Amino acid sequence: SPAPTYYTNYPATGGATATLVQGTSYPVTVTFDASSIGSIFIDYNQNGIYEASEWVQTGTTGAAHSATITVPITALTGLTGMRVRSRGAGNINGSGDACLAMGGGETENYLITIAALVPCAGQPDPVTITGPTAVCPGINFTLTASGASIGSGITYQWEMFDGINWVAAGSTTPTYTVTGGITTPTDYRFVTTCSNGGGQDVTGTYSIGVNSPTQCYCNPTYVTGGTGDIVTNVVLGTLSNNSTALSNPPLHYTDYTSQQPATIAIPDMEQGLSYPLTLNFGADGTQYHGVWIDFDQSGTFDASEFFTGTPNPAGGSGTATVNILVPITALPGNTRMRIRGGDDAAVTAVQACGASSSNYGEAEDYLVNITPTVACTGTPAVAAATGPANACDGVPFNLVATGATTGAGISYDWQYFDGTNWVSTGGTTASYSTTISAPTDFRFVTTCANGGGQDISNTVSIGINPPTQCYCIPVTTSTTYYINNFSTTGGFANINNANSGLSAGGYGNFTATQIVETMPTGVFNFAGNFGTGTFGVKVWADWNQDGDFSDADEQLFATTGYVSSFNGSVTVPVTALSGTTRLRVGANWLNGTGPAHACESFQYGEYEDYGILIGAAPSCLPPATLYANNTTMTTVDVSWDVVAAASGYEWAVDQTSAATPTGTVTQTTSNTPPTVTGLNAGSTYYLHVRADCGSGNFSPWMVLAFNTQIANDFCSGAIAVPVTGTINGNNAMATDDALPAVTCGSTATTTGTYHGMWYTATAASSGSMTVATCGAPFDTYIRVYTGTCGAFTGCAGFNDDGCGSASTITFAATANTTYYILVGTYGSGSSPNNGAFTLTVTGVPLSIKMDHISATNAGSRNRVDWKTVSEDNGDYFEVERSANGVDFGRIGTVAAKGAASAYSYWDNSPVSGNNYYRLKLMSPSGTYSYSDVVIAKVNNTNGFSVEVFPNPVSDLLHVSVSGAVSANATVALTDVTGKVISMMNVKDNAAVFNMNGMAAGLYLVRFTDGERTTSVKVNKQ
Template identity: 20%
Template structure:
């Protein structure tokens, strides 16, 4: 069962954006780390350097950079790491201690990948560059160095963000509770650096379509790790929307199922990535559009019905063949509502016999096709003619008149059963006696166009030199 996802996601989007940015303030500030003693009389960061980046940090032999706060902010300097998403940088940190008691320390490194002003170790992806085991980042003595491997996640936001290097010691043992804001350390130091991520907002590599039928399609595209949302549009013309246009349809998943399409129609699907949905939508960080196309399966058209050879007990119903049909279903009823199913036939004509006279029947027909399974039901109605009475049969010139359908909409049919005499005329009048139609009659069956008649009751009158027949009909 396909789910209709070809809908307007604007309301959903608003809720999503509010959820994503709830609690985030543009004025959010990084915490300032604190220590009981700090680096003035104890353990400090001697050097920080990196390798493997497009540009790297080389900040050696700084020792305790600020003995008052034990915190140094190097984000305003040229010391910066620059690297692409999904690549790895090695960060080397060397420990120094002027206090013999501070013989062991733990270094931890945090990077604010989502640039929200908070270091979040439990975020996804984590903003803590964790080792496989804690001991890998433990300095066992002053002068020792550890290497922190930093792999930039695919979800990292493009641009300059902050990296914090923090070291903590309880003295003879390292501080296991070191966190971005300090922890319980007696001794230690923190340093902040700029970390520039190259992770541009680019469209999906591939858009594909599958499970195409006469009204639906599954659309999928390659996911992008830095996508906040995907915007998509399905339409019949191939013109790529302008980059400045937005507000089509959105989803957080790399694909949608659509079941509101027309049969036998070529469609174009456009998809782009929204990498940053902060602020006004026209200023979002968006990729270019990527385009694909598909064509829905051929239509299974409704048959067009006509009838002829109408008598008091029989009628022939036929329809034009449907090119994609391999068969048809039909049903005959005195009710106008279409049936659940009908009788199968490969013919395009059915001859109905044994029908009650003066009865309105409805014939329903639909096409069976491949690959599109079924058309809708087509419907036509007729009223069987009146029977000849016993007295009429015994007469030399039995004569009756039937009019149908009743009520009428567009065409009134008058059937004359018997011999037409000289000066035959057919007249239609409204109830005020106003003649709205009159014409001579030369055949047993006359069709009158009543499409322009006002709704109401009309009198149909036939006269010739020997006959006078009158009936009432209702125009709807």
């Protein structure tokens, strides 16, 4: 295992040294803890420098390397330095890198002995040849001669038999790699000669045969593979193999032929017939595929033996059907079939071997059995033709004929009716994929050439779906990035799709239940946000209901950069068709301007579809705007815009958000009815109004939501808080008020208070009093006033950011005095800071006076330090901790020392993330108060996270992984298309990418360890 510093010097003892002889070759093996690039340097000239001529590359990938070291005949004898270096695969570790500072890997130094070559004498030692017994044509292979004598004067020669004589094969070392392989069986031998006397050893003949072509198929490869870029299920006749549980095994290629027919059936496929192959894929968003069958059993997959199906790509967790026509000339017997799937780019006919167009994907091999066809006779059997009742214009669909006769001499022809005659479509297989643009009739004709018998099937009539049933369905595949909330306002009825979560395949169709109702020239507003992260967004509407979103006026909204939420307004064109029109919202995590178009499929993001019900402008229009003014805790003044054609109105106030009210409906001829009374404080209500145009002709209902004031919105309703005590509040419904005339706080904060709430606290005795909102999840401030409501006389204290963005004040309180406490926040209008908080009021025990308190992280532990300026015997401290800054619990007790002192307390089991600490200062009498709240953060030690820094980055990008990761964990730097730029193993939960010289823009760091995959966006400056 690696030393802590990743650099180790081993002494020249035991198994840590070796003796090598001048002019001799030696095999060397190196093993690593993960896929690596390895190098060995030996200082043959003993000049203290590892030079390029003294380097051997052991391998560039994999966890086990094998190489050969040949000691130069000129190497100096004696102790010699040897250096072995490893680094994650995909990085640099070459001839000039013996001393290069690396961001990962390990270096080991050894001392070996170089011995002088001893002259040979007499007969050389007998030699044994090892190597393959049979090889594939044209493939390199290696022969090895073992036990050969070494020494000066020794020469080696490999020889091969050309059918008449033994001739030199070219290699003069004990290891011989036959470059280019052989195409016919060949005999070899190895000759060792000692020039000091002429002794010679000649081995026996070593014969190598040639494998049949079907034993010599090439291997497909993928750089990365990917856990979601896989083939999960294959069905072809009797063959059915679900490999979901295997995910994407190492090498990203599985040869299932060894399991056939024991556990996987070998399907029969008759010459001249067509068969459907069904492929299922993983969760990634593209899923391209390609299929080959070696019909001529040549050991190669020819371009003419290549098939693809539909759809291609199949999309995340999609299914594709491939129709395979077996040539009448296909050789009978077991034949290999290769499938590539899960690819991020289209697979071409020439990519059966090696790499495809994508770094991601998987390959699987199977056997099929080609059976001979039988010649047809007489009239073919009756075939039944089937197809869908309707199809979308230009969208492929399948026609299928079942029960058709097969055999030599049988031909098929799908025909369509052009209005006058039946015309051949060109489809000559039992399954035929086609498209239509108008309703069309089809039939299937089977003909036997041996006698001319013919069967004509039933007619299949295919209708055309309306365009509004033919919208494209884009696919996204991430399970992390999605739209979570979308709503509208201003319609006669509105969309309210809250907490929708992730939709399967990254596409949610809510058109049946989530509809905004409006009319031509009507206006409605929309707003939305996401589950996590920032996105680019576009919104479209199909105003002309032609089944697409490509017309000039159909893109309604687009962001210009990444946003965490979005909103906009839509005016319905006067030309918009009536009825239900589709509204589409698209969000792309990797494009600040949203999807490129309404049908774009990608990995990170989501689409959602909604309905817009466009009615003719009603003869009785509703009021354009509703109003709720002068709201108090129990009353509100409501009104609305006048409708010229109205003879009166109906209105109601209730707590129902639906358009039709459930409360008492009142009729009036005025648009300003009397003040509404009897409401509850701090509650949400809805004003419903519709116009009455006479003779039972009413407008649609319009609805306006409003909130009543909370009880302590003004100082007259201030709520008393005991000293020492707490109270929970929520200022979401508090109004924006003017501050009292008494200055209390900085100039910048004296002009007004946003969402202010009032409390009182009365001091029972003189001493210190502390008021705090520590832990509030928004930016608070506190003002404490003296005097009475409406007649304040002074300011006892003001604080803004005493504990984070929340507030805490300690001030000198006077016995039997009531203090007015105003808790406010910064920000108003469309983006106020508000929410739930806890107000704490405490009186400090007179004996203990705090100097300061702090909290510090020390790895997996936190330390709380504090110092007092005074204390008495019997006093003590209770150390309290909270994970949210609101709910505290005791974790320890520390006795006071009776005089001003410094203290420390170690928290050995903090939570991951922020830990909030405070002291409960206790006196012997039981009185107590609290110290300020301090925070220490523990980095995620038990959970899992991936962080990159700095971000933005100009040169070195550091990757830090928190939590346990498996040994095969890797990180890859890619561009936004997923193209891998650099990849390395994660070592000690860290990795470093050098981005110096890369183009500015957006990149991704993708982590995977077989259990988890996550991506982080990086901005390159």
